[in-house]
């Protein structure tokens with residue numbers, strides 16, 4: 001099976017870096033394990049998306065891939081070798097690091113090679129439309145990892161270790177690809193060169209136990225899908241009792257009537273055709289109560305009316321976007337004989353204006369006549 005990284009990220013082969021990044025973000029959020037608990041297919045897809053981005057997101061790797069394909073990357077030892085979900089999450093986290101909520105603290109946090117997990121972690125949170133617009137105080141329960149107390153995080157009974165049998169304690173294994181060889185981190189011991197003599201009974205060799213905790217944090221007004229918030233000190237715990245950070249990525253739910261585009265809000269306003277023609281002031285909903293919409297005489301279908309500053313507050317600057325009301329002209333579903341008579345009378349009163357197709361096609365009728373004269 002050939003798997004094309006461009007197809008995985010749903011971009012064309014000549015897509016610009018920014019486009020790849022954008023598509024990756026969208027897909028990574030969609031298939032994030034937190035959003036699809038227990039869904040193996042989504043998890044596989046998530047892994048694949050991160051693998052593809054690990055290559056296409058880097059200029060040099062992408063160049064090799066374009067020229068020599070996946071095998072080319074393998075030959076150069078630049079292929080994607082994720083041993084665990086943590087490695088996958090590293091790609092994800094490094095990508096989302098530049099997002100909302102300031103820098104990624106994880107960058108300063110060198111990964112301890114004997115650690116079984118990353119200290120920072122990420123969750124995706126669904127947010128109702130109104131909570132995203134106005135901001136909200138959230139309280140969620142989550143589980144984090146901490147070193148197993150019985151084995152001090154080693155995963156080994158009584159902490160007793162022995163050299164890894166797979167790499168003979170070197171932490172690296174040599175892989176052969178054709179006539180080329182290259183060293184790779186040992187997949188059994190994750191490069192530490194050590195493994196347990198016997199698995200710790202308390203954590204079944206995992207080296208950590210999970211703990212539940214309730215976290216409270218404020219979601220600022222104006223948050224949007226893909227925005228990320230850092231909640232310092234609520235990540236996983238290391239051997240020294242220090243906690244990493246929790247990153248919350250938001251997925252904002254859609255509203256029945258309001259459609260959000262950045263800081264602007266669109267609303268479709270159904271207007272009966274006679275109201276459109278005659279003009280009328282009607283009341284429409286807005287984010288902060290009712291608004292008066294002055295439909296002028298001769299309002300057109302799909303015409304837009306902009307209410308400045310009635311949109312969503314920008315999550316960084318607080319400056320508000322606009323509310324845009326778009327008219328949807330509604331025609332009657334049925335018509336009585338009496339109404340038909342009245343409408344015919346109106347139509348007659350307009351004379352030639354009521355037959356725009358005639359004047360519009362006049363010259364065309366003349367022209368096509370000429371085509372058949374031969």
Ligand SMILES: [Zn+2]
Pocket residue numbers: 148149150151152153154155156200201202203204205206207208
């Ligand atoms: Zn243990």
Ligand SMILES: [Zn+2]
Pocket residue numbers: 164165166167168169170171172186187188189190191192193194
């Ligand atoms: Zn090993």
